[in-house]
Amino acid sequence: MRTLRYIFLLGLIFSKIAVAAELNIEITQGVDNPIPIAVVPFSWEGTSPLAEDIGAVVSADLQQVGEFRALPPSNMLSMPDEAAEVFFRDWRILAQDYLLVGKITHSPGSQLVQVQYEFFDVAREQKLIGEVLTGSVSQLRDIAHEISNVVYQQVTGTRGAFSTEILYVSAQFISPELTYYRIEKSDYDGHRSQILVESQEPLMSPAWSPDGSQIAYLSFETNLPRIYIQEIATGQRRQITDFPGINSSPVWSPDGSKLAMVLSKDGSPDIYVMDLATSQLTRLTDHPRAETEPSWAADSRSVIFTSDRTGQPQIYQVPITGGFPERLTFDCFYCSKGRFLPDGKNLVHVRRDTREDNSYSIAIFNIETQRVITLTDTSLDESPSVAPNGSMIMFATKVGGRGILDAVSIDGRVKFRLPSAQGDVREPSWSPFLN
Amino acid sequence: MGTHSMKFFRTTILALSIMGVAACSSSGDEEMAAPVVADTSGIDATTAAAARAEAERLAREREAQQRMEAAALNTTVFYFDFDVSEFMASDRDVLAIHGRNLASNNSRRIRLEGHADERGTREYNLALGERRANSIRDYLVVNGASLSQIETVSYGEERPANTGQTDAAYRLNRRVEIK
Structure with missing residues (x-):
């Protein structure tokens, strides 16, 4: 009876208060x-x-x-x-x-x-x-x-990233019919979290504008996946896509003028770039298989992306003027969600080495030496995001059935973890330098 | 009595009734019909009885067919193998019924929601869910549905049917739901 009342009280508290998922480092x-x-x-x-x-x-x-x-x-x-x-x-x-x-x-x-x-x-x-x-x-x-x-x-001798923040998605399961999805923002160490967006439909792919003042994300609030941009300070937001099919994976160009994204309006997911001033779209890939997870090279002149055109996902690079994409990864069963480190040579990505190992890890691939370093030993790792000083990578994983945020230094020697006190947290996005 | 001889027996009765010499007991039981074939005392009555039996048989078949279609139309979740975006061959008949149902109900609109299990990256899984939904959409269209009747949406791995990390849970999550 006591237990029952306790659970009931907890339920009341959780259903009434929209608290940001507190992360404890x-x-x-x-x-x-x-x-x-x-x-x-x-x-x-x-x-x-x-x-x-x-x-x-x-x-x-x-x-x-x-x-x-x-x-x-x-x-x-x-x-x-x-x-x-x-x-x-x-x-x-x-x-x-x-x-x-x-x-x-x-x-x-x-x-x-x-x-x-x-x-x-x-x-x-x-x-x-x-x-x-x-x-x-x-x-x-x-x-x-x-x-x-x-x-x-x-x-x-390296600039510290202690004044940076992270965006992440939290999901709080209430009942089979009700889950609260939130995009939250906190200090890099999980402190001072606040809710920026809340919905009962899934939210995905939060991304920072290069000046740190805006976020782009994917919301299913209309029952269809659409891209939104929101100003952090005012909460003011606008829907920026409404194309048939998938509208996903918004990522700002380093110069802030464009948004790379995935649209499947022409039959299958492909990479597009939208000029934010004119809303004009440029198509970067044209392939009947899936092209997704775009990320910009530091010089804004090319985009890397995931494609399963050869059967399994691999990482490719294409100039923003279009053209034939160059394949970057070969020696893995599944390589996806590539992001360059600030040096432009090392590619952080999600890797499953073979069909048999059935484990998704965060790894770094050096495109010059072709050397691969696997940094993690959990098995459901995804969404790597690099600190602006290139020192650490934050990513999402599952531990004991819960979605948590983990961080690892680029040499793999240092690890810290940001478990949520409630619900699942995922899709971390590390801010640029904010001062 | 095996099904083969049953089928043969039925055919015989049918042939006889068409010739107008068939007779049938009032019970309508086909197995009982054969012995009275030679009775020619009430041709009209026996012909009518045979026709009635035939009508009842057709009604039963129609009912069975309707029950089957209703069951098919009530089947709205279709599961997929790991890393596979084509629906299972065993779902073909059920999907064909959905397709024909849409074809004969022009005003009916459906939504196909594609899902993936949690393994791998989220945005890639969004693509995988869409591809699964499209594979079913295309088959419905082959069976007469119109593209304008079908909306597809992928939720990727965002809405698992089961939140476990077992193969059984993953199997339940790789799915397309007709809504």
Whole structure:
């Protein structure tokens, strides 16, 4: 009886509140020798506690990408908050390579806070960088991610992607007749999720505009698959296709002027490009089999896509002026959903090696050396999306029957996972740099 | 009595009744009819009885046919083998009945919803679902349906009939539904 009531209550809660699917990050695999870094808890001059612990957010950021190990504050010998208080010996004893300290103060004469941070190389006893960032209390998380970006760049030489966001689709099954489909947006680490689109009909393929201000997606709300564009800030949206058959897979060109898409209006799915200013369509492929999953090369001059013209799906590339597509993958039973890394040479894709292995993994194929590296060991992997700095790939998979988001570094050494607290999550799309 | 001899027996009765000399017991049971063939006392009555029996037989056949068509028209989900977009040969007869039904009901409109199992990529599965729906659409058209009566839509792997990760669940999800 108690159980019954409990379930009933849960049902009530789920049916009444449209909550974004909260994602809770878990680090599942790190590198063998992570760089030791001490992030001292930032001091705060105010009396009421702050909503975010900047030091903890920075530590979490750096550990999530796997290359760092943060020293637990309980092991620290001192808690400096500025350069004058730093004794490098305290950190050498603890075998730390780097040290981050900071303090948060009221910004004089305003509601804002100032966050001062300083970053040190312990071995060289040298301050590498220091800054003051000013913002509202509600922006503390953004400020923390920005500090992580700077630290990451100082150490690795690569721009950090901690201020980026992800789009994903969540599906919350209520009953056989009712499932809520949502397109949600969150920080890259799953925090601060919000619902952008909600429907009782399937939603698919969320994609970012290159400036991060708009999304394109596929909605079945009219009972037919149609492409929509929505402004994130205002929620304002417009339907941009209404062709017979499949209208799917919208992807913005890197210059933002065009949308590649799949239309089956001429008999079978083919790749088209729509000029967003004129709505004019250019057909890129013309084949009776299925051509789908377009993605742009970085120079906007060609599109890669999946085609099963030889029987099974393989990845091809075609210039946007049209012409004969070049086949890129050969040594797999099923290779699909290709996306170039920023270097333009490595192709992330979904791969099933042989008919027998029956496992779909995320892999990288180097089109110059023809080398293939399989990055994952789950068996229902799909929808790979690359971080804008090219360091990590987020993808969807199933674990224990649930759809979850996983991330893996491009060298396969680091993994983290974003399971949803409720329902299935899938089709992650990593934003471009947003600042 | 085996079906072959039954068929032969029926044919004999039919031939006799056409010649106007057949007789039949009032029971209408064909097996009982043979012994009274020689009775010529009431030709009119026996002819009428034979005609009635024939009419009843045809009615029964028509009923059986209607029941079969109704069952066929109630069959609205068709399953597909893995990686295959052509419907199963065993569904051919049922689909032919759907096609002829559309042909004789010009105002009837249907929607074919194609689905795939969850393996592989979502957008490719959308293409696979459409191809399955089209394979059925084309066969309905071959059987007299008009293209304008049929709308096709693919849901890919977005609307599984069964959310499990077993082969049995996948089999249920690779389907086309007539709606």
